[in-house]
């Protein structure tokens with residue numbers, strides 16, 4: 278299996294950035310655990326972070342041609358703004374889980390709406406970096422129906 282983990286803008290600053298919301302783990306530490314979790318299950322996990330909407334859209338388009346079976350995505354601030362990223366996921370029709378480190382529903386009202394949740398297989402928020410591990414564990418077991 279091939280699972281793509283996408284991280285949106287500002288997530289490269291994890292560890293430094295508002296640890297009360299996002300925890301102390303760096304993105305490299307989180308990614309390292311996800312890659313190891315994939316290897317232990319005999320799956321390939323690719324991780325990609327970008328602060329640019331365009332690059333995230335292009336990486337999603339590339340899943341048309343590559344072997345990606347499942348996407349785990351934290352769209353970060355694009356969650357609340359990006360019709361374009363939503364449309365890219367709708368276009369490629371890959372099953373995906375939406376992850377947020379923080380509980381977006383306990384925060385500002387503008388974080389309560391997501392352009393992704395109704396297309397997602399499921400949504401995990403508020404469980405910190407563990408949320409990615411739960412999403413990956415789901416992706417590893419996922420059978421397209």
Ligand code: DQA
Pocket residue numbers: 286287288351352353354355356376377378379380381388
């Ligand atoms: C986030 C929540 C978003 O509202 C915010 O813009 C982020 C990170 C999270 O993981 O909790 O950048 O997606």
